Amino acid sequence: MQSIAQIYFIIFTNIMKRKKRTTIYDIAEKLNITASSVSRALNDSSHVNETTKKLIIKTAAELNYKRNTLASNLRKGQTKTIGVVVPRINQNFFSNVIAGIEETTYQKGYNLIICQSNESHEKEIKCVNTLINQHVDCIVISISVDTYDFKHLQNVLDQGIQLIQFDRVADELETMKVINDNEQASFEAVCHLIEQGYKKIALLEGPQNLDVFRQRKIGYLNALKKYDMPIIDSFIIENAWTKELGAAATRKLLSLPDLPDAIFASTSDFSALGVLEVANDLSINVPAKLGICGYSNEAFTEITSPSITTIDQFSMYMGKTIANLYFQEMENNDTVVIPKIISIKPKLIVRSSTSRV
Amino acid sequence: MQSIAQIYFIIFTNIMKRKKRTTIYDIAEKLNITASSVSRALNDSSHVNETTKKLIIKTAAELNYKRNTLASNLRKGQTKTIGVVVPRINQNFFSNVIAGIEETTYQKGYNLIICQSNESHEKEIKCVNTLINQHVDCIVISISVDTYDFKHLQNVLDQGIQLIQFDRVADELETMKVINDNEQASFEAVCHLIEQGYKKIALLEGPQNLDVFRQRKIGYLNALKKYDMPIIDSFIIENAWTKELGAAATRKLLSLPDLPDAIFASTSDFSALGVLEVANDLSINVPAKLGICGYSNEAFTEITSPSITTIDQFSMYMGKTIANLYFQEMENNDTVVIPKIISIKPKLIVRSSTSRV
DNA sequence: TTTCAAATTGCAATCGATTGCCCAGATTTA
DNA sequence: TAAATCTGGGCAATCGATTGCAATTTGAAA
Known part of the structure; x- marks a missing residue:
């Protein structure tokens, strides 16, 4: 028995x-x-x-x-969960922002659902819809390079879900935003190059449908203008935002009859790394013959030889700022949501790759 | 009106x-x-x-x-959600594994909830409990360095939730595991050093309560044994797993009366980076006077000068493997869960920092 | 001793979607 | 023509936790 x-x-x-x-x-x-x-x-x-x-x-x-949180949340109509959509979670900048968000939200007992759009508009829409279905309390998003309309984001607002955009934002949408002052940072970087005596500065620019890259270009142009330097079209290379594309762009630039003496890889440090590798390959002395400036302050920029001048975006801090913004907004929830924009000033980190003086 | x-x-x-x-x-x-x-x-x-x-x-x-997925899930008793707990999401290895998991699970219509334990036992417990409360279908975890007991993981099993451990696993728990063959990789790395003619190889080892680090040490010892080389205690430095600790360990090693001629930073590439920086500071020629080998194949190892020999863990692939393991297990869910272990063989990437021949 | 308020606890509805069961009408088969 | 089978769709219970509204008990004030 x-x-x-x-x-x-x-x-x-x-x-x-x-x-x-x-x-x-x-x-x-x-x-x-x-x-x-x-x-x-x-x-x-x-x-x-x-x-x-x-x-x-x-x-x-x-x-x-x-x-059973499902039952509890269903009843209470509140999930204490924040959804995050980024192009790629294994990109330094984004994973740091997420880490920052997580740190703050965790303390408040909130959970994070993290999705990556893989830079695809279509997948971004799916991610956002999933998060809506999950009844998250807030969606934090940095849009993909491929995103050309914003119906899915409008939808978030229509469903009464808080929406916070960061870094890569859709200007036309009235939401809270946390951004870097890309224009200013870019401006300062190029001014720095000019002050170091570089006279012919090339720009590697990112996809211009993204605000961030447009702003960086404006910063570049403004700096040239300030110092009365000519804008040379052949010095501006589009879509050079990976290491490989940066390298290719550099080879192209260095085969011009009129050579640049500095390259501002406004898209990323990876791009700058591509530039550096080509320069090293061709035995072009950096910074003497060629100045290089990247963007993002990836860990490796400190340890290449020469180390790369770049721009720190305070990514972790940005994450915390985003989370705090949400919680602030929560507290005075009886008033109408006022679109608020927080701009964080990035910092130019001068290293060997541009230090001639 | x-x-x-x-x-x-x-x-x-x-x-x-x-x-x-x-x-x-x-x-x-x-x-x-x-x-x-x-x-x-x-x-x-x-x-x-x-x-x-x-x-x-x-x-x-x-x-x-x-x-409303909450209602739907509550009714169906299934959330199509997988929880992931890692020590740090902004660490290359982990963010790549997550990216890999995400790629596969996304295709199957599953969601991910990602938490980080920040290397704290206490927070790890909280994360796991949150995930249980959320009724995730499966928890994927790599335990924190600080984790000394596994009640919380046993709890996951008791609640009937699938549990998959990866990389840093608790051996004593009968769960599915996806790991690297750390011992073998470490063994090969040290053999490589020996074959390059290094005779006095130091080891920077990680916290020995973690299996991964114990295994790497065993691999190191086995290699020495194979070549009949003596084990020198002062050449083995504990807990040198950040850049700073790696640097400190190196200074210590290089001040010994009997100097090592190679350092195997079995903990991480960051540690190896610390070694390299100290070597460069002291103008010690790498690889001629000092061989350096790291672990993880971080992006930067390729571009330091000299580039660093390291071990690739196939992190993205590991993530996909984890996800597939879960879905396989799902399919034959009527049978009893058999603890299954998948071991992925990492690959030694030989670069300049150890190439003397 | 009576009255009333406070402290506890129970009842039952609710959150939104799913699903087994049943039924009416339509269609097919014998 | 009657019986059998389909189709389409309604009813109501269910998942687990929460909460407004009683109901009961207890204790204190009058």
């Missing part, structure tokens, strides 16, 4: 492997009270006797009870 | 900002049918007339309906 019981038990536990969890009803039944009281006790309500409260909590622990 | 109506409307929409979304009941009411049919239609059930199905889908789109 006993062995049969055991066998049944084994079958039972296996079949039930992904089934029965302890609920408040189990606790209630065991203690001969109602689920209401259990719920109240577990939420530390004052409407439960201290003694029974303690008993309930103890029993819950004994039965290994775990609250 | 109209203006008053308008005002009411504005107030209404503002107050309702985070409230009323379209539900299947709204659709049902509008079409004068029941919610059942709406649900069936939206799930593409065959028990609905094609014509009405189309009508329902059209109406749903018009009303901007979004399924």
